[in-house]
Amino acid sequence: MLGLGDLNLRARLAPGTPTWVTEWVCASICAALAGLLRLGLDMMLPAPPPYVFLFPFVLLATLLAGWRSGLIALALILLGVWYMVLFHARFGPLDSSEGAALALNALSGAAVVGVAQAFRTAYAQVEAERAAKLETRELLLRELNHRVKNNFQMVESLIDMQRRRAADAGSEQALGDALRRVRSMATAHAYLYSPDDAGETIDLGAYLGELCENLADGLLLSGRVRLETALGACPVGRDRAVAAGLVVNELVTNAAKYAFPDGRAGRILVSLRDDGAGCSLTVADDGVGMAAGALATSRGLGRKLVEGFAKRSGGTLVRNEGPGVSHTLVLPH
Structure with a gap:
């Protein structure tokens, strides 16, 4: 008007x-x-x-x-x-x-x-x-974003320092998982809450592409394990995008840790497509898969986080059939 x-x-x-x-x-x-x-x-x-x-x-x-x-x-x-x-x-x-x-x-x-x-x-x-x-609001928002970014970096440094000093492999692994989650949230904040882009929706595909690049670097994947993406455009709300990104973070991290034991080669694929009624976000690997009954008996933090983030995104998470492990998060428009 x-x-x-x-x-x-x-x-x-x-x-x-x-x-x-x-x-x-x-x-x-x-x-x-x-x-x-x-x-x-x-x-x-x-x-x-x-x-x-x-x-x-x-x-x-x-x-x-x-x-x-x-x-x-x-x-x-x-x-x-x-x-x-x-x-x-x-x-x-x-x-x-x-x-x-x-x-x-x-x-x-x-x-x-x-x-x-x-x-x-x-x-x-x-x-x-x-x-x-x-103008005043924009200046305050920029200052707030700058402080939040610095706080994320400080938390990352503290966790990484503690991880390096961990006395046992279990503690080091737990702190490494926490570090990757914090980095995923920091990426989400930097990408989704920039004052230069104040729209209510963002392109989930573009955000996940940047997130996967950071994940590939942070997980230190070997040349035998590749993290690939096939991400189409899909506009979603900012909060839903953050939750979907955290789902991807957990699923990709789990695949990198468990799908390719003993130097096994393979790939992890993150794909996103918009079918008109909604967006389908799939994280799949061609690794060793999960043992029968492992999903039903799993009570780990990773699974709880995936289920919680999927619920927060307003979508439905389903497990697909396949040679490895594959999950699809369906996000209705």
Whole structure:
């Protein structure tokens, strides 16, 4: 929907067009439209009021190009009324009633110009205050994002330091898993909550592509295990994208840890497609698979996190048949 700022011709045409040109052209067009409509009304009514279109077009000229344009339009319309209506095809002396009516309408038109200009001024002040508040808000948001980013980096450093000092393999593995989760959340924050992109939805495919690049680096996959992607465009809400990214983080991490034991070669594929009704996000590997009954008896943190993130995303997580392990998260639109 257009606001008054979008209709401000002086601001929109400047500096290419001089202000006085915009004012005169706008006033002339408004006066011409008033005259044409008055001529059309003559064909339908026997004696239409002479000033019927005065105030609407004076108001329009003022709103579009300012008070000078409104006064010019007022003068042109009054001259047109005098020439076309009061004395056809010529200017002539007015009697007392016609002169009083012309003067009264001139004063009323001037009052309309004044009110319209006051509205323009008030609107401009409100827009300036709004712009200043938005600028302040953007600065605060940038500062907040910068602090959050620094906090994520600090947490990552602390966890990594503790992981390096872990006394046993189990602790080191748990801290490594925690480190990857924190990095996944940091990536989500950096990608999804940038003040430069304030839309409510983002492209899940683009976000997951960046996430998978970071995962491939963080998991230190060997050349025999590849992390591949086939990601189409899929617009989703920001919170849903974060949850879906955390699902991918857990599933890819589990595949990298358990699907390829003893130096086995293979690949992990993350794919995303939009079928119209929703988005289907699949994480699959061609590894050794899971033992029969392992899924039913699993109570690990990873599985709980996957189920929780899938629920938070508003989607349904299903396990697919395959030579390895494959899960699909269906995200309805």
